[in-house]
Amino acid sequence: MRFAAKQFYLLKNFDLLTGTKDIEMNKIFSVLALLLWMPISHAQSVWLQLQSRHDTVEVVEVAIGDYRVPPAISAEHAAVERGWKVVAVDAQGNTLYSSTLDDSRYLRGEVFNEITGEIRSVREAPAVEGSEEVLLPYDSQVSRIRIYRIDLKTDEALKGNVPRKPLVELDRQAIERLSKRAPLRGVLGDIDSDKVVMLNPDGSTQRKPLVFAIVGDGYAQEDMGTFREDAQAAIDIIMGDTVFDAIKDKVGFLRYDHVSPVSGQPDTKNIETIMRHSNQLGHGIYDVSIKLSRFTYHQIGVGGLASTNKIYIFKPSANTPLAITSIPHEIGHALFGLADEYPSYDYGGYCSGNEPATPNITHQTDRARIKWGDLIGAQTAVPTDENAAEAGAIGLYTIHKDCLYNGVPQGVMGGGRYGVKSHDAGWGAINERQIRRVLHAYLGNDVPLIFAPSVVMKVKVGEKREPITSSFRDSRVPLIMEAGSTSVPNAGGTPFTYRWKISAELSPQVNGRYAQILAPEAPHFMQYPVEVEVSDGKATNARAEMLKILPTVRVKGQITGASSAVGGTWVDLTADTSHEGGDNPEFQYNWSVPAGWTQPIGLTRSTLRVLAPTPTASTPFALSVRVTPVVNAPGTENDPYPQKISIPADAVTLDTTVVVRRRQPVDIDPYAKIQGPLSIKSAQAFRLDGSGSEIPYSSAKMTYRWNAVDFEPSSSTEVAPEFKAPAKAGSYPVSLTVTNSENRSNTVTRTLQVESDEVTPGPDRLEGPQMLMSGEVVTFNAVVNNLQDVRGYSWSFSPGFVFQNVNAPNIVAKGPVVTQSTAGRVVVLVYRSGPNPTSLSKDVVIEPKPVDSPAPVATISGPATVEAGKTLTLSGVGSSGDNLRYAWTANEFSPASSAGVGPIFTAPATAGPRTITLTVTAADNRSASADHTVNVTARQASDCAPAWVASKAYATPNERVSYDGYNYEVAHWTQNNRPDLNFVLSGAAKPWRRLSPCTP
Structure with a gap:
């Protein structure tokens, strides 16, 4: 039983959910044809329905028929910890065929994180009784069928004959008697054809060799629209998987429109009756049933039961969506007998010496005995979690520490491990081989299963690999990204090739599976899509990750406080800083004090108090503070308050010198010192402080006189007066004169930089590429002013774009596939507090991908x-x-x-x-x-008469003019009559007579 709480699926086109009366009749006829369909002829098989109570089991129904039996019927390929082993034996008791069944009384629930796809908790829910089904070959050699109890905590390896006494034993007479007494239900009747809709990826209504049935639980009459949307989403998730996309002509779907009595409440009895029409592959009218439950089940999600090919999808809580994205993970259990590959729970609580039955996990660490040893090169070191030799290598990755291992670092069965959404991660080589074996045997060996390679992508940090999305990266720091694949190349496929798609802003340098980038300086958090496409010559797959770049924060400032001190007195210093970039960063402080300075207070704060030493002579001491900016990582829906991140690359060290003198009075002038900001905004109020001024080695009274001509007020006698900056930007001096009781004075001047506070906002706009290639993934951003007034966003695209609408200022979309230059349009509605949203749009051009063609050749023809x-x-x-x-x-x-x-x-x-x-x-x-x-x-001499002038009146007969390479003479009075349109060769029928050609 598995669960994921976020609908995140590829968009495909299935249009048979609604239609006219004719379409409804077609549905009924298609269902009747479906109910009469039987698989092509095979040797006879026997189907048994078992009822379990506690540790007992009985056979309640038997059917014999020509059902297609999958190859995964032996214990070596069953994902069973506790349950039953069903064995067909010959007359001498030798095992002919066997299958293992989960004890459905132990239902394991998984809760999938709706954002990351990671499985964050696992729970088992026991039940008093359960129902199991099994399908075995039933040829003339079969003499008896025996059923044994299984418990991997205590049992030895489940191979060959089982020596102990079976719980149930049936001979051929008993099997055939039960078959006649309880004929198989659900093949020709017991189903409402008007509630079943056939949905095939190719748009047909014919029965496919592999059929998924989808039924809703807790959907009342008013919820049927929602159920159809959820069912379509489930279909899109399944067909978005590389396995089923490769065999889409063999896959079909039945949507059973069951209406529950109460919305959001279970209708378990009726639903289980419907789902009984399913069994092992090839039995009944469909092969795998998927129940979508519109309610919470004990606060956990419920997934697949591999022994009966049933999948249950629930909600983890009332306000979360169905876990539709977990369906590929559950199909791995129910259809292909695959085990979980994530370390979130103790696999059965044991680490016995028995090798697990499932094909994708092992206890072995000896490369010669690992199940997938043939997929590891003879000289290749077997990588582990702690020592990965290369990204995506096949090896041993921990599921349960020092107990169980799986073959690849991430995959569909990994439940979001290593930061990759489970339904998006690919299957991996070992699972892919098992999937091919099952589907080839079930669908026929002639089926060309071409799987796209699974893709992994990581950042290489030294000898370690980290997921790209697992942490934030510093701008300006070079990174090496590494791509790999956990797939087995298709038969006849070539070695993997890699094609990167990286923004030019990252200055990419690509070398096969590696790409080095250098993130630019960013004033705020930036995200860049990075995509790699892997191909084995027959099929191609791609993975896109979002690289998160920390902002660049430029820190500047100074240490303010005493520049001299008497030995043995306290000294106060303050790190007075300002910054550019980042969104309101905080700062970490780390003070360094020289030897002899004692009792420091505030070593990690902006202000330090420390006791000066007592030197025998005046001595300068250097003190410093390292200031490191700290920023808040952007929140997400799943984690709105993430941790703070320091940016060591942007840290600065501020230095100051304090002169410590002996403790004795001397006759010396006072020392003036101004503390406060170095720059302020126009018309801003601020304070300057002269308290750092002092009369060394004396407690004599001090007076202060400030001169600030361009500020308000223009003068002051306070120790720390407040001023108002002028409205005009510029550089302005401020001076402080301190005087002691003996009229000794000292003056210091500081120039303050006044900056304009006026910021002219740009217009609201939609930013993104003007041109994109066919099928390219791009990002569009809505840049608007007055963000505090924005209430939401709604995106739309011209037909052909693939996107998921988000309530956010940016969106990622995939352009349509085109064969010629095509115009497109992107629109976002920005909702504010007013009644009408602001519409921002951008016209784009989608260009077809270029094809290889010869280089162009320029050729000129014409006179010399x-x-x-x-x-x-x-x-x-x-x-x-x-x-x-x-x-x-x-x-x-x-x-x-x-x-x-x-x-x-x-x-x-x-x-x-x-x-x-x-x-x-x-x-x-x-x-x-x-x-x-x-x-x-050189130009030849002209023999042309004066050029014709349209406005001139020609009244003199035989007067000559020229026009367009011909001479003409006046036949009779004319004006504004163009000669080439109004001439005769002789006579006077028109105003002009044409003469011979002429050369200008």
């Missing part, structure tokens, strides 16, 4: 000579390349540049050779250039 001032036509049609863009450069010609494929230029007025250049750029931005030399010749 041209007369000065005449037109020159060139062509780039002969150039080759994909979707070429043309750029012509023709200095001294007119125009001097062109973007057309066949430009027309006007030659310069002076003769001489000229060069024209064509640059072509292909769709993948590769370019090529070509030059064309043109000899401009």
